[in-house]
Amino acid sequence: MEARPPGRRERTKAQNRKVILDAARRVFAEMGYGAATVRDIIKATPLASGTFYNYFKSKEEVYQAIRDEVALAIRPRLRAARAEATSVETFLSEGFRIFFAFVAANQADFRHLKPDTMRFRVDTPEVLAGFEELRADVEEAIARGLLPAVDADYLMAALVGVGFEMSERMLLRDPPDPEAAAAFATALMLGGIKALPVAG
Amino acid sequence: MEARPPGRRERTKAQNRKVILDAARRVFAEMGYGAATVRDIIKATPLASGTFYNYFKSKEEVYQAIRDEVALAIRPRLRAARAEATSVETFLSEGFRIFFAFVAANQADFRHLKPDTMRFRVDTPEVLAGFEELRADVEEAIARGLLPAVDADYLMAALVGVGFEMSERMLLRDPPDPEAAAAFATALMLGGIKALPVAG
Amino acid sequence: MEARPPGRRERTKAQNRKVILDAARRVFAEMGYGAATVRDIIKATPLASGTFYNYFKSKEEVYQAIRDEVALAIRPRLRAARAEATSVETFLSEGFRIFFAFVAANQADFRHLKPDTMRFRVDTPEVLAGFEELRADVEEAIARGLLPAVDADYLMAALVGVGFEMSERMLLRDPPDPEAAAAFATALMLGGIKALPVAG
Amino acid sequence: MEARPPGRRERTKAQNRKVILDAARRVFAEMGYGAATVRDIIKATPLASGTFYNYFKSKEEVYQAIRDEVALAIRPRLRAARAEATSVETFLSEGFRIFFAFVAANQADFRHLKPDTMRFRVDTPEVLAGFEELRADVEEAIARGLLPAVDADYLMAALVGVGFEMSERMLLRDPPDPEAAAAFATALMLGGIKALPVAG
DNA sequence: GATGAATGAGAATTCATTCAT
DNA sequence: TATGAATGAATTCTCATTCAT
Numbered sequence: 001m002e003a004r005p006p007g008r009r010e011r012t013k014a015q016n017r018k019v020i021l022d023a024a025r026r027v028f029a030e031m032g033y034g035a036a037t038v039r040d041i042i043k044a045t046p047l048a049s050g051t052f053y054n055y056f057k058s059k060e061e062v063y064q065a066i067r068d069e070v071a072l073a074i075r076p077r078l079r080a081a082r083a084e085a086t087s088v089e090t091f092l093s094e095g096f097r098i099f100f101a102f103v104a105a106n107q108a109d110f111r112h113l114k115p116d117t118m119r120f121r122v123d124t125p126e127v128l129a130g131f132e133e134l135r136a137d138v139e140e141a142i143a144r145g146l147l148p149a150v151d152a153d154y155l156m157a158a159l160v161g162v163g164f165e166m167s168e169r170m171l172l173r174d175p176p177d178p179e180a181a182a183a184f185a186t187a188l189m190l191g192g193i194k195a196l197p198v199a200g
Numbered sequence: 201m202e203a204r205p206p207g208r209r210e211r212t213k214a215q216n217r218k219v220i221l222d223a224a225r226r227v228f229a230e231m232g233y234g235a236a237t238v239r240d241i242i243k244a245t246p247l248a249s250g251t252f253y254n255y256f257k258s259k260e261e262v263y264q265a266i267r268d269e270v271a272l273a274i275r276p277r278l279r280a281a282r283a284e285a286t287s288v289e290t291f292l293s294e295g296f297r298i299f300f301a302f303v304a305a306n307q308a309d310f311r312h313l314k315p316d317t318m319r320f321r322v323d324t325p326e327v328l329a330g331f332e333e334l335r336a337d338v339e340e341a342i343a344r345g346l347l348p349a350v351d352a353d354y355l356m357a358a359l360v361g362v363g364f365e366m367s368e369r370m371l372l373r374d375p376p377d378p379e380a381a382a383a384f385a386t387a388l389m390l391g392g393i394k395a396l397p398v399a400g
Numbered sequence: 401m402e403a404r405p406p407g408r409r410e411r412t413k414a415q416n417r418k419v420i421l422d423a424a425r426r427v428f429a430e431m432g433y434g435a436a437t438v439r440d441i442i443k444a445t446p447l448a449s450g451t452f453y454n455y456f457k458s459k460e461e462v463y464q465a466i467r468d469e470v471a472l473a474i475r476p477r478l479r480a481a482r483a484e485a486t487s488v489e490t491f492l493s494e495g496f497r498i499f500f501a502f503v504a505a506n507q508a509d510f511r512h513l514k515p516d517t518m519r520f521r522v523d524t525p526e527v528l529a530g531f532e533e534l535r536a537d538v539e540e541a542i543a544r545g546l547l548p549a550v551d552a553d554y555l556m557a558a559l560v561g562v563g564f565e566m567s568e569r570m571l572l573r574d575p576p577d578p579e580a581a582a583a584f585a586t587a588l589m590l591g592g593i594k595a596l597p598v599a600g
Numbered sequence: 601m602e603a604r605p606p607g608r609r610e611r612t613k614a615q616n617r618k619v620i621l622d623a624a625r626r627v628f629a630e631m632g633y634g635a636a637t638v639r640d641i642i643k644a645t646p647l648a649s650g651t652f653y654n655y656f657k658s659k660e661e662v663y664q665a666i667r668d669e670v671a672l673a674i675r676p677r678l679r680a681a682r683a684e685a686t687s688v689e690t691f692l693s694e695g696f697r698i699f700f701a702f703v704a705a706n707q708a709d710f711r712h713l714k715p716d717t718m719r720f721r722v723d724t725p726e727v728l729a730g731f732e733e734l735r736a737d738v739e740e741a742i743a744r745g746l747l748p749a750v751d752a753d754y755l756m757a758a759l760v761g762v763g764f765e766m767s768e769r770m771l772l773r774d775p776p777d778p779e780a781a782a783a784f785a786t787a788l789m790l791g792g793i794k795a796l797p798v799a800g
Numbered sequence: 801g802a803t804g805a806a807t808g809a810g811a812a813t814t815c816a817t818t819c820a821t
Numbered sequence: 822t823a824t825g826a827a828t829g830a831a832t833t834c835t836c837a838t839t840c841a842t
């Protein structure tokens with residue numbers, strides 16, 4: 001806004017944080033979380049190495065920040081949708097819709113599947129906390145009479161597994177269709193294979 | 201443990217390979233794949249550092265060997281069971297039974313979930329090939345009229361997701377009960393939530 | 401040698417490069433290029449091991465830098481002298497004078513002969529380029545009528561051989577006498593053995 | 601000659617020594633003396649690593665054996681020729697003829713020049729001893745009145761330099777012509793540049 | 801805060817050499 | 822004598838982190 005000495009980069013604190021996070025997203029997507037180093041992240045940035053440490057303590061912390069950002073963004077929406085659900089159908093369908101739509105909108109953070117390479121998936125505590133929330137919501141839904149008294153832990157795991165694995169396959173499609181994915185997952189969880197839509 | 205004649209060449213090549221793989225299994229289970237180093241694996245071994253490199257080129261290669269061993273051990277059994285299936289029920293139930301039983305019998309290779317820590321999952325090409333086999337089997341089952349003409353790719357993903365996520369929860373239970381897990385997963389995939397057994 | 405205020409950033413980038421190159425010069429001279437390791441070079445330096453790699457990728461690269469520095473320092477002078485030559489005599493005498501004087505002034509970089517040991521000589525691409533320059537100059541001198549139409553490639557080789565081998569013998573003498581060496585080489589190349597000065 | 605159990609390799613001690621020396625020649629020519637390792641030499645051999653040590657103690661020793669073999673083969677011939685020389689002309693011409701012919705016949709042991717790469721030359725004590733012999737012969741030739749009383753050390757160096765450098769250039773030609781090289785070197789050393797044959 | 805060179809612990813890897821068979 | 826796997830010291834090299842500017 002005001003005149004600055006030339007060469008002075010106009011970067012705010014928040015911007016730098018974002019610059020690092022975005023670079024890390026790219027690096028993790030390209031080389032996988034395990035192989036990536038702080039160096040790699042810095043190199044993908046116009047910033048100096050020391051600057052990194054003004055924002056994060058380690059690669060792990062960056063990764064957590066990314067996953068947490070994602071998890072914290074979606075978890076409240078999922079909780080709300082499930083809380084408002086008035087039936088098994090809406091409990092499932094709204095959850096899957098929100099999840100697959102979110103994944104499609106944030107592809108870079110979810111694409112971990114590369115053909116013929118190792119596939120890495122790393123879940124942070126914040127993500128795992130989302131799993132626990134789902135279990136709690138399942139338990140509450142049981143209490144509310146929405147769901148039968150099933151094994152909430154296993155059902156949670158099944159829902160999580162279906163959500164994550166299907167979302168990776170969804171991202172391989174062109175274009176990804178979150179609605180269709182949600183419909184598939186919902187039908188499957190609701191009525192089993194027999195209830196699935198027949199493919200055209 | 202016991203005294204040996206000095207200079208006795210006591211270990212064979214195959215044994216050393218196994219010694220390294222077993223040490224790696226332990227190390228990966230204890231510290232997680234990402235944190236483990238080749239050094240750690242060697243230290244968990246009575247062998248010299250150089251010996252490691254007579255067998256494997258890197259941590260990645262050891263990991264692959266473990267996963268591949270596992271994948272190659274279970275995949276033929278799964279294929280056979282699915283090929284012999286005469287109904288949707290057996291297609292699913294036998295697959296889940298074999299998978300969960302295998303996981304329970306090889307806990308160390310599957311336990312990636314630690315409370316309050318990050319969870320790593322790394323799938324090697326050989327594991328991914330197992331996914332493709334499942335998809336092919338689903339397609340064949342559709343062709344054989346065993347399954348309706350559903351989206352085989354998504355169904356494969358759902359089955360994989362349910363299998364892996366549920367197996368991690370199963371391993372947290374004491375004792376793990378593969379039969380119960382298989383029953384749950386089968387019922388869910390077959391008839392949906394409504395068909396699930398009601399928890400005691 | 402003297403106390404310094406702690407934390408003083410005392411060395412500049414260019415200085416460090418020089419520190420490493422000088423250490424390498426000493427190490428190569430002492431143990432020979434083949435036996436020297438990066439470690440040895442670092443140890444001959446007040447710097448940390450990692451610092452080495454901020455400047456050079458390997459022992460080879462350091463060696464090249466040294467040889468290239470030497471080659472790039474002397475080649476223009478040789479070219480100029482040969483270009484200005486108005487006779488065979490000056491073409492040869494000025495070349496040898498410059499070369500032997502340079503060798504005497506940079507003994508450490510040229511002393512490869514140790515009695516009763518192997519003798520290493522390693523010529524980098526930059527040095528080899530100097531050979532080609534000499535050949536080109538010979539060809540031009542022929543074109544200019546300064547030299548008869550001899551085999552320029554062989555003549556170049558002969559001049560190079562005489563220069564390098566004689567310089568090693570020169571450095572063994574105490575004190576080295578570049579003028580005398582140049583006089584000898586010039587006379588030999590000009591008029592053959594019969595034209596050589598008779599030793600006192 | 602007699603029947604042997606199958607798989608038994610018919611190798612004599614002398615043959616194995618030769619196998620190793622030949623492999624080493626190839627390896628040194630390919631990667632240069634400095635970069636080559638004992639491992640590399642063994643790999644270029646059908647022998648086991650331990651067998652190497654039945655014949656040589658180190659890479660250095662192999663190298664010495666090669667160079668020495670070469671030096672010991674040629675040195676007596678050179679000595680004899682120089683001893684029999686009755687004039688400067690024959691002293692020089694016979695020496696160069698023998699040397700260049702030998703080099704041409706043993707190309708692999710002398711080719712150290714690769715375009716655009718570093719060039720290594722390593723002279724063993726046995727080779728250096730050959731230099732001293734040449735100097736002694738020069739001194740004797742002076743005593744015999746064959747040569748003027750020149751600086752024998754420098755003349756030796758000049759002859760060596762001309763011989764080695766020219767031989768490398770000779771080997772680059774197709775076909776190498778030792779006679780022509782010898783004629784050139786002899787004329788140059790005898791009468792200087794002016795006495796050189798004019799190139800066609 | 802930003803910078804980026806220096807640091808040095810430690811991880812990866814090589815390789816000469818040994819030695820049981 | 823030949824074999825070739827095991828050895829582990831030595832070496833190369835990386836990388837998170839510090840800190841003077």
